[in-house]
Amino acid sequence: MDRRLFIGSATAALALPGCATTLARPAARTGCLPPVNVAADRVIRTVAGLRPYRAAGFVVRAEALGDKRLVHNYGHGGAGITLSWGSSGLATQLGLQGHAGPVAVIGAGVMGLTTARLVQEAGFPVSIYAAALPPDTTSNIAGGQWSPFGHYRGSAVTPEWRAQFAAALDFSWRRFQIIVGDDYGIRWLPTYTESGGDSGPSPLDAYHPAARVLGAAEHPFPIERIVRFDTMYVETGRFLRQLTRDVQIAGGQIRVRSFATPGDIATLSERLVFNCTGLGARDLFGDAGLEPVRGQLAILLPQPEVRYAFTGEAGYMFPRADGIVLGGTFERGIWDVTPEPAAIARILESHRQLFAGFRCTA
Ligand SMILES: Cc1cc2nc3c(=O)[nH]c(=O)nc-3n(C[C@H](O)[C@H](O)[C@H](O)COP(=O)(O)OP(=O)(O)OC[C@H]3O[C@@H](n4cnc5c(N)ncnc54)[C@H](O)[C@@H]3O)c2cc1C
Numbered sequence: 051m052d053r054r055l056f057i058g059s060a061t062a063a064l065a066l067p068g069c070a071t072t073l074a075r076p077a078a079r080t081g082c083l084p085p086v087n088v089a090a091d092r093v094i095r096t097v098a099g100l101r102p103y104r105a106a107g108f109v110v111r112a113e114a115l116g117d118k119r120l121v122h123n124y125g126h127g128g129a130g131i132t133l134s135w136g137s138s139g140l141a142t143q144l145g146l147q148g149h150a151g152p153v154a155v156i157g158a159g160v161m162g163l164t165t166a167r168l169v170q171e172a173g174f175p176v177s178i179y180a181a182a183l184p185p186d187t188t189s190n191i192a193g194g195q196w197s198p199f200g201h202y203r204g205s206a207v208t209p210e211w212r213a214q215f216a217a218a219l220d221f222s223w224r225r226f227q228i229i230v231g232d233d234y235g236i237r238w239l240p241t242y243t244e245s246g247g248d249s250g251p252s253p254l255d256a257y258h259p260a261a262r263v264l265g266a267a268e269h270p271f272p273i274e275r276i277v278r279f280d281t282m283y284v285e286t287g288r289f290l291r292q293l294t295r296d297v298q299i300a301g302g303q304i305r306v307r308s309f310a311t312p313g314d315i316a317t318l319s320e321r322l323v324f325n326c327t328g329l330g331a332r333d334l335f336g337d338a339g340l341e342p343v344r345g346q347l348a349i350l351l352p353q354p355e356v357r358y359a360f361t362g363e364a365g366y367m368f369p370r371a372d373g374i375v376l377g378g379t380f381e382r383g384i385w386d387v388t389p390e391p392a393a394i395a396r397i398l399e400s401h402r403q404l405f406a407g408f409r410c411t412a
Contacts, residue, residue, distance in 0.1 A: 073266045073274070075409045081268040082412040084355045085405035086367055086374055088398055092350045094373055096389040099191030100342035102329040103127040103382070107202040107211045109337070110140045110218075116316045121145035121324050123161050124331040125340050127201030128380070130160055131192045131284050135225035136218030138164040141324055146172050149322050154179060156309060157326035159189035160286075163293040165324045170300040177320065178297065181308040181330070184290040188328055193347065193368045193375045194284035195241075195359065196226060198254070200343065200380060216253065223257060226282050235288030235371070238280050242269060244362025245277040257281070272407035273362065283359060285370045309334060344381040346393045349373035364400040376401050 104125035112121045123141035126133050138161060145153075146169065155166045158180035169176045184190050198219055207215075230236045245263070255261070261279035269276050297304065309315050312335065315323055325331060332340040349372075356369040365378020376397050 082410040088402040105203040105206040129201040136222035154320035159187040162326035177303040196282035235285030344384040
């Protein structure tokens with residue numbers, strides 16, 4: 051998964067942190083943080099979503115569909131928010147070269163909306179066609195950490211794909227930074243990550259500014275080794291709402307329409323079509339390499355004083371204006387989007403123990 055600092059991240063089986071009694075209480079108040087108040091009666095909703103995972107990595111590729119050019123942009127697993135601008139940047143570079151006239155985008159999740167915006171920015175009229183619109187997309191469910199986590203298997207990707215990944219990451223990193231703020235619901239937060247040890251330099255280091263291993267007196271977690279770094283967090287509902295408005299303000303059309311086969315797509319009048327259908331591409335284009343990886347979340351009442359995030363054996367905690375997002379399941383091949391009470395209870399209990407074990411509070 052190539053996520054060097056994230057050893058105990060969301061793939062973990064929600065084991066409980068086991069070092070609570072071995073760490074001393076931080077001497078300085080500067081290392082203390084407000085704990086998250088985890089209790090069943092503070093849960094405001096639970097949700098399960100399906101990450102569009104491909105072991106061989108996301109697909110950005112052009113092909114002919116009759117007299118049309120079809121450009122795929124799907125399969126981003128647990129990193130679709132992170133990669134959105136960059137992957138859509140690659141797709142539009144590929145599709146728009148030599149094109150004239152209107153453009154169609156299929157899908158209104160984060161890939162469809164960012165693709166549509168980049169098409170508009172390049173000066174082309176765009177129509178989005180999608181079976182479902184925000185807030186009813188997988189993209190709305192995402193926790194929203196800017197981190198390229200859980201979207202490929204190292205042994206299954208090619209050097210060419212790795213080059214695409216690196217380019218997408220770089221573009222996204224820059225693009226998200228210039229829209230940080232309340233309009234798009236994006237902010238920087240310090241992130242405390244349970245880390246299994248140093249595995250040497252990684253190409254991802256550039257995306258973990260100010261990363262360092264903290265001493266026990268510098269954090270309150272009942273955990274032996276914590277790495278702190280800064281990254282961006284996206285309040286996905288607000289982000290997608292703003293992107294939708296941006297598309298419309300720039301004259302884009304958005305239509306609810308479902309496509310069953312590539313033949314349906316061939317009936318569109320646009321000669322350039324971007325396929326941003328996420329997991330839908332499995333049936334629509336027969337991509338059997340695309341599979342669901344279910345993630346379940348419990349969202350707690352907002353706690354504005356919590357201005358840090360956590361990932362580790364307990365799962366993950368991302369604080370957002372619309373609630374505290376607790377997650378941590380990564381369930382391959384499961385299609386059911388009904389949250390399971392037992393899994394939600396485990397997520398709550400692992401986080402309850404984590405925050406109850408704080409060695410000091412701010
Ligand atoms: C629990 C969870 C947590 C996550 N956390 C993060 C995170 O912290 N950071 C991160 O970067 N990523 C995260 N992700 C991953 C991210 O949500 C996905 O990678 C991303 O949403 C995929 O976006 P998409 O636009 O490709 O797909 P979607 O959001 O699923 O959008 C697909 C669009 O295509 C349309 N469509 C599909 N099939 C058809 C069809 N046949 N005809 C017409 N329209 C069709 C749909 O209606 C929809 O509009 C998380 C995912 C989950 C489930």
